Amino acid sequence: MIEPRHREALETLLGPKAVLSDPSDMQSYATGARYDRGQAALVLRPASVADLSAAVAYCVQNGLALVPQSGNTGLVSGSTPDQSGAQLVVSLDRLTETFELDLDNRSLKLSAGLRLSDINRRLEPHGLFFPIDLGADPCIGGMVATNTGGSRFLRYGDVRSNVLGLTVVLADEAGTVLELGGSLRKNNTGVDFKQIFIGTSGAFGIVAECTINLERLPAQTATAYLVPASGAHVMPLLRAMEERLGSYLSAFEGMSRNAVAATFSHVPSLRNPFQNGNIPDYVILAEVSRSWQPREGEQSLDAVLESVLAEVFETDDAPLADAFVGPAAEMWSLRHALSEGVKHSGRLIAFDLSFRRGDIMAFCDHMKAEMPAQFPGVTICDFGHIGDGGVHFNLVIDPDGPDAKDVAFEGQLRDYVFKVAVERFGGSFSAEHGIGRKNQTYYDHYTPTRIREMASGLKAITSPGPLGAMRF
Amino acid sequence: MIEPRHREALETLLGPKAVLSDPSDMQSYATGARYDRGQAALVLRPASVADLSAAVAYCVQNGLALVPQSGNTGLVSGSTPDQSGAQLVVSLDRLTETFELDLDNRSLKLSAGLRLSDINRRLEPHGLFFPIDLGADPCIGGMVATNTGGSRFLRYGDVRSNVLGLTVVLADEAGTVLELGGSLRKNNTGVDFKQIFIGTSGAFGIVAECTINLERLPAQTATAYLVPASGAHVMPLLRAMEERLGSYLSAFEGMSRNAVAATFSHVPSLRNPFQNGNIPDYVILAEVSRSWQPREGEQSLDAVLESVLAEVFETDDAPLADAFVGPAAEMWSLRHALSEGVKHSGRLIAFDLSFRRGDIMAFCDHMKAEMPAQFPGVTICDFGHIGDGGVHFNLVIDPDGPDAKDVAFEGQLRDYVFKVAVERFGGSFSAEHGIGRKNQTYYDHYTPTRIREMASGLKAITSPGPLGAMRF
Numbered sequence: 053m054i055e056p057r058h059r060e061a062l063e064t065l066l067g068p069k070a071v072l073s074d075p076s077d078m079q080s081y082a083t084g085a086r087y088d089r090g091q092a093a094l095v096l097r098p099a100s101v102a103d104l105s106a107a108v109a110y111c112v113q114n115g116l117a118l119v120p121q122s123g124n125t126g127l128v129s130g131s132t133p134d135q136s137g138a139q140l141v142v143s144l145d146r147l148t149e150t151f152e153l154d155l156d157n158r159s160l161k162l163s164a165g166l167r168l169s170d171i172n173r174r175l176e177p178h179g180l181f182f183p184i185d186l187g188a189d190p191c192i193g194g195m196v197a198t199n200t201g202g203s204r205f206l207r208y209g210d211v212r213s214n215v216l217g218l219t220v221v222l223a224d225e226a227g228t229v230l231e232l233g234g235s236l237r238k239n240n241t242g243v244d245f246k247q248i249f250i251g252t253s254g255a256f257g258i259v260a261e262c263t264i265n266l267e268r269l270p271a272q273t274a275t276a277y278l279v280p281a282s283g284a285h286v287m288p289l290l291r292a293m294e295e296r297l298g299s300y301l302s303a304f305e306g307m308s309r310n311a312v313a314a315t316f317s318h319v320p321s322l323r324n325p326f327q328n329g330n331i332p333d334y335v336i337l338a339e340v341s342r343s344w345q346p347r348e349g350e351q352s353l354d355a356v357l358e359s360v361l362a363e364v365f366e367t368d369d370a371p372l373a374d375a376f377v378g379p380a381a382e383m384w385s386l387r388h389a390l391s392e393g394v395k396h397s398g399r400l401i402a403f404d405l406s407f408r409r410g411d412i413m414a415f416c417d418h419m420k421a422e423m424p425a426q427f428p429g430v431t432i433c434d435f436g437h438i439g440d441g442g443v444h445f446n447l448v449i450d451p452d453g454p455d456a457k458d459v460a461f462e463g464q465l466r467d468y469v470f471k472v473a474v475e476r477f478g479g480s481f482s483a484e485h486g487i488g489r490k491n492q493t494y495y496d497h498y499t500p501t502r503i504r505e506m507a508s509g510l511k512a513i514t515s516p517g518p519l520g521a522m523r524f
Numbered sequence: 525m526i527e528p529r530h531r532e533a534l535e536t537l538l539g540p541k542a543v544l545s546d547p548s549d550m551q552s553y554a555t556g557a558r559y560d561r562g563q564a565a566l567v568l569r570p571a572s573v574a575d576l577s578a579a580v581a582y583c584v585q586n587g588l589a590l591v592p593q594s595g596n597t598g599l600v601s602g603s604t605p606d607q608s609g610a611q612l613v614v615s616l617d618r619l620t621e622t623f624e625l626d627l628d629n630r631s632l633k634l635s636a637g638l639r640l641s642d643i644n645r646r647l648e649p650h651g652l653f654f655p656i657d658l659g660a661d662p663c664i665g666g667m668v669a670t671n672t673g674g675s676r677f678l679r680y681g682d683v684r685s686n687v688l689g690l691t692v693v694l695a696d697e698a699g700t701v702l703e704l705g706g707s708l709r710k711n712n713t714g715v716d717f718k719q720i721f722i723g724t725s726g727a728f729g730i731v732a733e734c735t736i737n738l739e740r741l742p743a744q745t746a747t748a749y750l751v752p753a754s755g756a757h758v759m760p761l762l763r764a765m766e767e768r769l770g771s772y773l774s775a776f777e778g779m780s781r782n783a784v785a786a787t788f789s790h791v792p793s794l795r796n797p798f799q800n801g802n803i804p805d806y807v808i809l810a811e812v813s814r815s816w817q818p819r820e821g822e823q824s825l826d827a828v829l830e831s832v833l834a835e836v837f838e839t840d841d842a843p844l845a846d847a848f849v850g851p852a853a854e855m856w857s858l859r860h861a862l863s864e865g866v867k868h869s870g871r872l873i874a875f876d877l878s879f880r881r882g883d884i885m886a887f888c889d890h891m892k893a894e895m896p897a898q899f900p901g902v903t904i905c906d907f908g909h910i911g912d913g914g915v916h917f918n919l920v921i922d923p924d925g926p927d928a929k930d931v932a933f934e935g936q937l938r939d940y941v942f943k944v945a946v947e948r949f950g951g952s953f954s955a956e957h958g959i960g961r962k963n964q965t966y967y968d969h970y971t972p973t974r975i976r977e978m979a980s981g982l983k984a985i986t987s988p989g990p991l992g993a994m995r996f
Binding site for chain 2 (some may be wrong): 155156158198205212213228230234242243251252256267270282287295296298299300302303342347353359360437441481486502506512513
């Protein structure tokens with residue numbers, strides 16, 4: 053699909069082991085984490101910012117389309133090539149050299165190809181971590197390009213609020229390298245251009261290095277499962293907890309009975325902690341954390357959480373039906389197993405939605421009332437980040453039903469769910485997964501014309517060359 | 525300076541009381557909070573987003589230059605007109621209608637013309653506040669346009685990290701109104717365009733309304749003055765405090781002896797809390813805060829802070845020479861009086877710098893060593909936000925000295941300080957005051973060509989009309 057002269061030129065430029073052309077070598081780079089198998093013309097694996105810049109410059113000069121790929125853990129086909137076989141993947145997996153820890157500044161400058169788990173493993177001896185908590189294990193470059201949020205957004209915010217600086221390579225004829233922001237926390241000297249590279253799937257430039265804010269590892273955490281008195285009591289419960297704990301509430305995660313049940317049946321190693329194994333309609337995992345070591349005469353955080361829960365039980369129209377404090381590791385293991393769990397209970401159609409917090413349960417109730425009639429054989433297995441408005445609205449199709457293999461059915465389902473989420477409830481059709489081929493048509497449909505024009509204009513003045521899986 | 529037909533047309537459009545043309549009425553709008561007295565052609569005071577849009581459209585269609593003005597508390601001449609008399613001020617001071625509190629979402633949608641103090645007064649009954657702590661009392665529109673940081677950045681971040689959505693009016697022929705972001709916390713569906721209107725002095729569009737994140741008011745705070753063993757011990761001290769308190773540390777503010785002394789002598793109401801009134805070379809105001817009410821068997825936050833300080837005293841090469849916990853109101857009153865204090869001790873040339881945290885004291889030491897020889901008669905009265913790298917580097921010129929009234933001298937001083945701060949220490953020449961006529965030349969000088977080209981391109985695709993005091 054690609055002229056041999058280009059492969060040879062790129063091999064000369066980057067060295068032979070930085071260019072993959074054998075289909076079997078390229079397959080994993082062309083296959084998405086959840087969806088899609090594409091076709092790569094070549095896979096480029098530059099090992100330095102200079103090589104990345106040179107590779108991009110060559111491709112732009114020769115009109116070759118590039119798709120940047122970091123950890124390739126994304127779920128919207130934003131980091132893999134299409135079926136055409138004309139797109140080159142530029143992988144960041146060899147861009148791992150820079151790891152400059154600044155303990156005074158509590159920041160880290162690092163290469164885009166480093167994995168989240170590896171970063172936190174290297175930070176732990178210093179009592180520090182990068183506070184984005186995810187089920188997957190992406191690389192930092194892709195985390196910036198999708199602006200991941202995760203389970204502790206409530207306390208630490210998203211990637212955007214933890215990025216101090218970026219080094220990006222633009223898709224222009226020079227492969228321009230831009231240094232944006234450095235390591236400064238306060239800097240208001242014009243347009244903060246690093247913002248346009250965050251959450252835009254690499255279409256405006258490739259993140260090569262970044263400088264991130266680090267947080268102290270909590271010295272103490274306490275977790276509890278909360279059973280709300282009803283769906284309508286979830287918000288009063290969240291507010292009651294925030295009134296008493298403020299930002300020391302570090303997680304407030306919702307799990308529906310269907311999601312929990314599917315997970316228990318497919319991950320047998322998990323213990324069912326509920327009385328007689330009866331899973332409530334809805335369960336909330338609440339976490340409180342404190343940065344200092346418990347001191348003499350000071351209550352444990354478990355005790356603080358217990359007394360907060362006791363107070364909440366005593367309020368009028370108590371939003372709590374049941375609650376128990378338990379070991380963090382075990383309680384989180386259920387939460388983190390949910391995506392795995394629901395995947396095994398049938399054909400999964402996943403939605404990454406967000407709403408104003410007060411609309412989350414209203415949306416879910418609406419869908420539970422409306423969907424069965426219109427979409428029989430579809431089970432709703434929702435869970436999500438109630439504290440920040442995010443909902444992983446998962447639909448599981450009966451594997452033996454008539455719709456199990458119907459491709460058009462998935463499209464109908466997506467059109468319907470997004471229509472209700474966006475048009476009726478003012479929600480987002482991509483809360484933390486970004487935009488890729490998988491949801492491109494919804495970007496085209498729901499983005500106001502003026503915004504799309506501004507995005508195209510912005511693309512023209514930053515990276516005019518063909519870059520990224522999505523089209524602005 | 526302006527053709528009568530334009531005044532008449534704008535009066536017809538907005539109503540006579542929304543258009544000021546009498547010089548005495550316009551004077552306060554044309555005068556900066558600290559520097560400059562300009563000349564306004566007219567002052568427009570639209571009372572609704574629709575009127576603002578209509579006014580902007582008319583001005584763009586007729587090539588009239590607009591300078592948006594919010595609370596006009598800025599310090600870089602970003603919200604006042606120049607001397608030409610050709611620029612119109614568009615004031616947001618009548619844009620105060622919207623105040624939509626969403627308790628479930630812990631967010632507030634409000635008009636750009638509302639004052640910070642008013643916002644927090646109205647939020648207090650709900651136990652909430654907008655966590656940007658400033659000496660001045662700006663309006664929210666200007667806070668967004670300058671991305672203010674303040675004294676609790678360490679804990680809550682800047683305005684950027686607390687803005688959920690914006691309504692902006694673009695300077696195009698239609699006066700296009702853009703709604704960006706709504707009230708969602710997680711939303712990654714393309715370019716987050718609201719970011720380009722934050723911290724850019726209104727040059728890309730006028731912020732008419734915004735939706736902001738709110739935080740719970742702390743239930744308990746404890747404050748202490750810390751005297752570091754030496755300048756070199758300030759960073760070890762900050763790290764020792766963060767190691768023990770993490771993000772419970774809500775402020776870590778530095779005050780030099782010169783700044784404190786100037787403040788005591790000019791604000792006699794302040795009590796000097798130091799032993800025998802001897803002001804240390806450098807003092808740090810540390811604040812710890814906790815969101816929950818103290819519970820039975822729980823230590824007060826004062827006790828926690830005391831025990832942390834005791835631990836720090838006991839470390840090897842202890843970074844602390846002295847420390848005492850005291851009443852928050854009194855300790856903050858000194859900190860908040862500093863800018864007033866230094867202003868009265870001579871001719872003030874103020875700098876709003878930032879650095880990587882580890883470079884702050886190095887920069888100040890460098891200047892204390894170098895400046896006396898080159899700039900005799902100049903006293904350094906620095907203070908700032910050590911926790912986030914911000915330094916209010918204030919220079920006071922002896923009022924009776926030869927340089928007191930020399931205008932060129934101020935320019936030489938600015939060139940020198942910025943050269944050392946930016947070129948030698950990699951700092952920022954505008955940490956939290958943004959860009960205006962006062963520092964335009966330094967924007968022109970220190971901004972890379974490619975970034976300036978991108979900024980001009982961005983201006984062309986958003987607000988091509990003449991808007992704002994600064995030039996991108």
